[in-house]
Amino acid sequence: MSNSNPQPALEIIGRNPLQGTVKISGAKNSALAIMAGTLLCADDCRLSNMPSLADINTMGQVLASLGVKIKKIGSNWEFNPRDLKAIKAPYELVSQLRASFFVIGPILTRLGVAQVPLPGGCAIGSRPVELHVRGLQAMGANVTIEHGVVNASVKGSSGRLKGANIFLDYPSVGATETIMMAATLADGETVIENAAKEPEIVDLANFCNSMGAKISGAGTDSIVIKGVERLHSTDYQIIPDRIEAGTFLVAGAITHSEIFVTSVNHDHLIPVIAKLSEIGCKVIQEDENTLRTLPGELKASDIETLPHPGFPTDMQAQFMALLTISEGNSLVTETVFENRLRHVAELKRMGANIKVKGNSAHVVGVSMLSGAPVMATDLRASAALVLAGLAANGKTIVQGLQHLDRGYENLEQKLQGLGAKIQRLSDYQS
Numbered sequence: 001m002s003n004s005n006p007q008p009a010l011e012i013i014g015r016n017p018l019q020g021t022v023k024i025s026g027a028k029n030s031a032l033a034i035m036a037g038t039l040l041c042a043d044d045c046r047l048s049n050m051p052s053l054a055d056i057n058t059m060g061q062v063l064a065s066l067g068v069k070i071k072k073i074g075s076n077w078e079f080n081p082r083d084l085k086a087i088k089a090p091y092e093l094v095s096q097l098r099a100s101f102f103v104i105g106p107i108l109t110r111l112g113v114a115q116v117p118l119p120g121g122c123a124i125g126s127r128p129v130e131l132h133v134r135g136l137q138a139m140g141a142n143v144t145i146e147h148g149v150v151n152a153s154v155k156g157s158s159g160r161l162k163g164a165n166i167f168l169d170y171p172s173v174g175a176t177e178t179i180m181m182a183a184t185l186a187d188g189e190t191v192i193e194n195a196a197k198e199p200e201i202v203d204l205a206n207f208c209n210s211m212g213a214k215i216s217g218a219g220t221d222s223i224v225i226k227g228v229e230r231l232h233s234t235d236y237q238i239i240p241d242r243i244e245a246g247t248f249l250v251a252g253a254i255t256h257s258e259i260f261v262t263s264v265n266h267d268h269l270i271p272v273i274a275k276l277s278e279i280g281c282k283v284i285q286e287d288e289n290t291l292r293t294l295p296g297e298l299k300a301s302d303i304e305t306l307p308h309p310g311f312p313t314d315m316q317a318q319f320m321a322l323l324t325i326s327e328g329n330s331l332v333t334e335t336v337f338e339n340r341l342r343h344v345a346e347l348k349r350m351g352a353n354i355k356v357k358g359n360s361a362h363v364v365g366v367s368m369l370s371g372a373p374v375m376a377t378d379l380r381a382s383a384a385l386v387l388a389g390l391a392a393n394g395k396t397i398v399q400g401l402q403h404l405d406r407g408y409e410n411l412e413q414k415l416q417g418l419g420a421k422i423q424r425l426s427d428y429q430s
């Protein structure tokens with residue numbers, strides 16, 4: 001049955017070895033939080049190594065709607081939040097990008113009042129924000145939720161949040177970032193216990209400290225923030241995207257190719273490199289910021305996603321694609337999000353042997369996948385389907401590219417640069 005309206009799609013001819021070097025872009029999940037962080041300071045900030053992604057552009061629209069003036073020159077962005085006046089982020093943008101909820105902390109701590117629509121759920125889960133809200137309330141904010149909008153205001157005449165001791169029931173990345181940013185301008189000291197330890201938390205803390213904030217302990221489960229009166233202008237470079245880097249390492253492993261992945265931070269990829277080695281693809285550090293894949297026989301391995309430094313949930317789908325052609329039985333358990341196994345159905349269309357039970361997938365390796373038309377359901381699932389297409393026998397068509405373009409900059413060009421037979425069709429009609 002042909003679909004009525006043509007869609008953009010990626011056409012991949014599989015079983016083509018890769019070679020050469022791919023350069024990794026700046027980290028999406030760091031850039032999104034740091035863009036919210038530019039609201040903390042009345043002076044202008046300049047960010048470099050910004051990735052060119054749909055999500056980044058959406059966050060730029062959210063900031064512009066709040067009165068921030070933005071200039072972009074290539075991967076360098078300049079933010080001038082002097083005229084930050086609107087306290088309400090627009091629903092139509094927040095509903096597209098849940099990370100835009102991160103503006104609530106900076107707006108509240110700078111202006112004493114903030115109204116941010118509740119970010120909707122998304123394909124991978126309900127995505128609640130009660131840990132963010134409870135943290136702000138602990139710092140003295142009045143928070144009500146009416147008609148889908150979180151209304152936050154600072155109690156008392158001081159207009160300033162108060163430092164507080166906050167224990168997070170779950171090491172939520174977003175909640176850690178919201179509370180850490182709000183605390184930079186609070187009156188007194190804030191301690192976040194059971195904080196998230198992801199590299200993007202450290203990058204956000206380093207960015208805030210470059211503006212004069214006093215944050216220590218980022219990257220550990222206890223972060224201390226001493227509030228200051230105001231922050232100042234800064235120039236800051238975003239860290240490399242460890243998930244994009246991990247995705248390319250898997251591309252090398254799944255096509256049995258030796259490739260070089262450059263502009264990476266090896267320390268951010270330790271759980272990914274360890275797991276690849278266990279499966280049979282060694283990854284060696286070629287130089288300061290370049291990794292090399294040494295492909296080998298792929299063997300089954302179990303994966304359980306966990307908060308950092310455990311195995312990252314954002315790499316689960318990509319590794320599942322790899323495990324579909326790894327000899328033996330693998331058990332993949334997703335513990336971070338409640339609905340992040342939606343790529344299984346599409347991988348099975350390509351001949352994968354996978355059974356899902358609850359939040360676990362039991363993968364039995366097959367000798368070969370076969371190319372097929374498949375539909376992406378979320379960002380990392382789309383990456384998994386591209387990887388499967390690189391390994392499959394024949395042609396794979398991946399649709400649902402709006403998911404892919406949220407988080408991967410020029411993916412097909414980068415893969416073409418490695419010799420992959422992949423092209424973007426502007427109007428595919430199934």
Ligand code: EPZ
Pocket residue numbers: 028029030032099125126127128129130131132133170171172173174175196198313314336337338379380407
């Ligand atoms: C960030 O999402 C990332 N997004 C996600 O990347 C990543 O998967 C996730 O961290 C985990 O590493 C950005 O940084 C923009 P969480 P976030 O708060 O902050 C529950 C990608 O593919 N939770 O650590 O939303 C939540 O429902 C994206 O690039 C609460 O219950 O992640 C989830 O089950 C996907 N209450 C778990 O915690 C809360 O108040 C982890 O969420 C907050 C979270």
